[in-house]
Amino acid sequence: MHTDASLVVAFLNTVDIERGDDLLDDPELWRQWAADHDVSPNDPAEARVVRNSLRAAVGDPRLPATTLDVPLRFALTESGPTLLAPDAVAATLAAATRLAIRGDWVRLKICPADDCLWAFFDESRNRSRTWCSMRVCGNREKARSWRARTAAVHN
Template identity: 35%
Template sequence: MVSLQVIEDFLNTVDERTFKRHGESHVPGERLTSPQALADWLTDRGLDFGNSPPRAADLETAIALRTALRQALVADTGAAAGLAEHPLRLEPDASGGLRLVATSGPAWLNAIVETVAGSVARGEWSRIKLCAAPDCRWAFYDVSRNGRGRWCTMEICGNRHKTRTYRERRRHEA
């Protein structure tokens, strides 16, 4: 199983941010642009794709899973909707317990699906969120005490929101 940090990175392989910071417009982009780009991303995170590098169909599957998981975060429906196309089963593990096993295909894809499913089972998935700023939508792991964090970073998105709210309130008072 991989870490939730890898899942966060996977969700952020598409960058939808369009805000301006210090007068510079952020340029959105897609990191999974080819099977080779997928292979590079997997290699950088230690995810095994065996002797056969990812193909175009693998790229499509990865993007479809990422899209479904991001949509589940937006709709706040949990990860079940995102995992609907990826079968899971329980298998005995070495300690005599049970573990979730994905049977989606390539080992790297199974590792991602198993990590998401495991995080749901442990109650950790609810801490994976998309930034509430409509011009950001960056995925982040909410480390706030009560689990109600809304911004990927308080210094950027949270501050921009609070500044807008303050200016709006001042404008209405005037």
């Protein structure tokens, strides 16, 4: 997975719906996440607003679509223009912007399983992947559908 996609997906997944954990609720875990991604941690409340807005934009059904207006800065260097990303939020938004410019924003998706809602980057050729994992969520959904069809036939 591309570095930009990895950062955006990791940021979107700082909340785990299945386990009910939100990394932003624990300042130490948030600092560690930021350190692991070579960025500075923002105020958790600010990070949560941005994360929820991005999750809504890529399809989290629990969250209302919102407009997010955040100024980004850039520098003109010898190798050309580059977005400046001094903290986790700016780095994630810069990565999301690069994904959009490259046409890869549509590959960011939220698993439709109600008990999952994990963010993932669809690397399939035709961008048709639905589930975060076919072995887990996709398989569960196929089993549910099969049971429902079988029950309908036998009733």
